[in-house]
Amino acid sequence: MKRLRILISPIIIVISLFFLISFIHKIKPQTQHQSQCNGNACNVVSINYTGNGYAITNHSGKKVSVSIRFTFGFQCMSPTNIELNPGQTVNYGNGAYCNPVTAIYN
Numbered sequence: 001m002k003r004l005r006i007l008i009s010p011i012i013i014v015i016s017l018f019f020l021i022s023f024i025h026k027i028k029p030q031t032q033h034q035s036q037c038n039g040n041a042c043n044v045v046s047i048n049y050t051g052n053g054y055a056i057t058n059h060s061g062k063k064v065s066v067s068i069r070f071t072f073g074f075q076c077m078s079p080t081n082i083e084l085n086p087g088q089t090v091n092y093g094n095g096a097y098c099n100p101v102t103a104i105y106n
Contacts, residue, residue, distance in 0.1 A: 036099040036100050036101065037100055037101045037102070037103055038100050038101070038102045038103075039102045039103045039104040040103075040104055040105055041058075041060065041062075041064045041065075041103040041104050041105045042101075042103050044058060044059045044060035044062075044064065044103075045057065045058055045059070045064055045066055045084070045101075045103040046059065047066075047068070047097075047101065050091065052094065053091050053092060053093045053094045054068075054091065054092055054093045054097065055089050055090075055091055056068070056082060056084065056089065056090050056091075056092055057084075057088070057089040058084035058085065058086060058087060058088050058089075059087070060086060060105075061086045061087075062086060062105050062106070063083065063084065063085055063086065063105070063106040064083075064084045064103055064104065064105055064106065065081060065082070065083055065084075065102075065103070065104050065105075065106055066081070066082045066084060066101065066102070066103050067079045067080070067081050067082075067101065067102040067103075068080055068082065068092075068093070068097050068101045068102075069097060069098045070093045070094075070095065070096070070097050070098075071095055071096045071097060071098060072095075076098035079102075080092070080093075083106070
């Protein structure tokens with residue numbers, strides 16, 4: 001019984017660390033990549049962490065709507081919808097955001 005307890009303890013620790021690392025990766029500050037975006041305007045929108053929030057930029061000549069979920073603590077909040085004019089950059093949010101982001105042409 002004691003040997004079984006010694007074997008189970010490291011397994012529980014490894015599984016717990018796996019879930020913790022997966023969760024932290026989901027909400028850590030990051031730069032938006034096209035693979036983490038849904039919509040037809042993903043390739044023209046960039047989301048860059050500035051150290052004090054995010055700079056969200058529309059690099060196209062068309063108007064774009066971006067839907068992004070920022071975090072509060074370890075919770076993903078309701079989506080924030082941002083309308084970007086051609087070439088416009090807005091600074092928004094603080095902390096982290098959850099994937100995926102949606103970017104569509106208006």
